Amino acid sequence: MATKTNPFKFLEQVRSETSKVTWPTRRETMISTLMVFVMVVFAAAFFFIADQALGYAVGLIMNAGA
Template identity: 80%
Template sequence: MATKTNPFTFLQQVRSEVGKVSWPTRRETMISTIMVFVMVAFAAAFFFVADQLLGFLVGYVMSAGR
């Protein structure tokens, strides 16, 4: 079982660990954000086209039985 740490010691440890984090620069954050938006746009376009194609194919198959 883990030992309990008092809140003051815990906050000191948290501050020490946060100091070790390598934070991204503003430029890196902007590039990553733009890349996320680009990939979301590509995924949305892909799924839109796939949905339209599958809808057309299902409609074609369903109408062929008439």
């Protein structure tokens, strides 16, 4: 079973660990955000086109017997 830690000691450890984190620069964050938006647009366009094509194909199949 884990031992209990003093809350102040815990906060001190958290601060120590946070200082070890390598934070991205503003430029890196902006580039990553832009890339996410670009990929979202590409994915949305791809799924829109795929949905339209499959809907058209299903429509042709369903109307073939008429």
